[in-house]
Amino acid sequence: MLLVKTIKELQNLLNDSRKFGTIGFVPTMGALHKGHLSLIKQAVLGNETVVVSIFVNPTQFNNSTDLEEYPRTLESDLELLETTGCQIVFAPNTKEVYPEPDIRKFNFGKLETVMEGKHRPGHFNGVAQVVSKLFDIVKPDRAYFGLKDFQQLTIIKEMVLQLKITVEIVACPIIREKSGLAMSSRNELLTDEQRKNASLLHKTLLTAKEQKGQKTVSETITRVIEMINRNPFLNVEYFEIVDDEQLQPVKNWNEKSSKIGCVAAFCGDVRLIDNIYFN
Ligand code: AMP
Secondary structure: OOOEEHHHHHHHHHHHHHOOOOOEEEOOOOOOOOHHHHHHHHHHOOEEEEEEEOOOOHHOOOHHHHHHHOOOOOHHHHHHHHHHOOHHHHHHHHHHOOOOOOOOOOOOOOHHHOOOHOOOHHHHHHHHHHHHHHHHHHHOOOOEEEEEHHHHHHHHHHHHHHOOOOOOOEEEEOOOOOOOOOOOOOHHOEEEEHHHOOOOHHHHHHHHOOOOEEEEEEOOHHHHHEEEEEEOEEEEEEEEEOOOOOOEEEEOOOOOOOOOEEEEEEOOEEEEEEEEEEO
16 A cells, blocks of 8 residues: 655556556545445445545635544554555645645535535535545546435535546445444544434434334424434534435425435534435
8 A cells, every 4th residue: 555645646656557447536534434444445346446535625624623623643544544455545735735725616506505515605615626626636437425425425426517527426325333323533522421422313313214104304304303402412403304316305205206314413512414314
């Protein structure tokens, strides 16, 4: 496994790799856990060469404390990556990715006016900036993203269409801790007690799914928010049930679309997200 920090070194390596088969790419912000590793393992199974990037992208943070506090653990990340079979780790600094400020403004229409897009203004513009730059640098055949960040995945697919990038986007399932809590680099910022309580997010979504037949969509939404907010460690920012393509709120269970319930909640200062398919 090779660690490279510059675009030039990376592209030199990839020029050779491309002759031997497909390139799989897994963009991350580091502080790696089993969720990331599952994406990387899937990439290793499907491609001759796998590149993992580790870059905490400043343009997608709309809160400077969140950016400062984001965990950075390159040494232990590299140890974990050694176990996955990935060949190249790309860990650039900010100047390498943004030699000039990126002033591009993307327009994702309705996809970005709900949920994360609504509550984190500018977030998806920053995600699109960095992912489009990384795609341009790596030119992967396939790129792997987690369903944990469902709205992000939808936006990346839209960005690829808008920019006419030839890459296959592969969606990977959510990996959870034993308690059901979706794995996240941010879980490292929770105390043990907060972490235990945060598992209520997934439990509540599961219960809501089980009881779907007995409640309307709007009753389900109210109930989920109540159940989570009743826990003194948790505070819901939003819970929405949307169709999984346009991400627009669903009114009735009998609408034809596939439906996904997405939640964001604060546990102390730490913002957590999770989701569940309702069908
Ligand atoms: P991040 O480092 O948080 O930007 O995440 C990098 C990639 O890993 C994104 O595609 C995430 O959706 C994915 N990911 C993060 N946590 C999980 C998880 N628990 N299960 C599956 N994928 C995940």
